[in-house]
Amino acid sequence: MVQNDAGLHLVGRMRSTEHPQAWQLINDVVSLIFYLYKNNPPRPPPSLLALSPPKTVKSMLLEFLSMTPRNDSDQASGHLQILSASSAPAALVMLYMSSHRPNKEAADDAIRQVISSCKTILPKHTYHQCVPIVMEFCRLLNRAAGTDDKLYGLCRSSLGTMLEYIEIGEKNGVIGLRDIFPLLVN
DSSP states (O other), rough: OOTTTTTOOOOOOOSSSSSHHHHHHHHHHHHHHHHEEEEEEOOOHHHTTTTTSSOOHHHHHHHHHHHHHOHHHHHHHHHHHHHHHHTTTHHHHHHOOOSSHHHHHHHHHHHHHHHHHHTTTSGGHHHHHHHHHHHHHHHHHHHHHOTHHHHHHHHHHHHHHHHHTTTBBTEEEEEHHHHHHHHHOO
């Protein structure tokens, strides 16, 4: 029975996928985020305690991003789209807005890890696939935390850096100026 003001998180994925390990890992990340948000625990859930050392959201996201194919743009695109399709950016921003300081700090570290990894461990030819993720963080943080938030500022400046390396336009497969413009005028 679902009671008033209860949160319900549904996660589903197709049985056949090109990236089953990536889907499993990102599902675990999102589950951990919701566990932290709901319980404000001083320690990880029992399923992660058995791991040595216990995994954090940040370390799991680094593992996910490290699995991104480096030499095949189509494979990299499919892999990185899993992050957005799983609603991980929205879950991270939700955790970032938590009143529980350790949760906020964990989300801040994890979002910074994603942004940093997109710029450092992934090759520049994957920026085209990373930009939508960074744009999603910008949109979500703008709405939730405002334009004066330091993490929003980092996301926005990182987006600007990445845009120098990709094509902007209005044809298929290209980041549209209409998508970027609202983030640049704030």
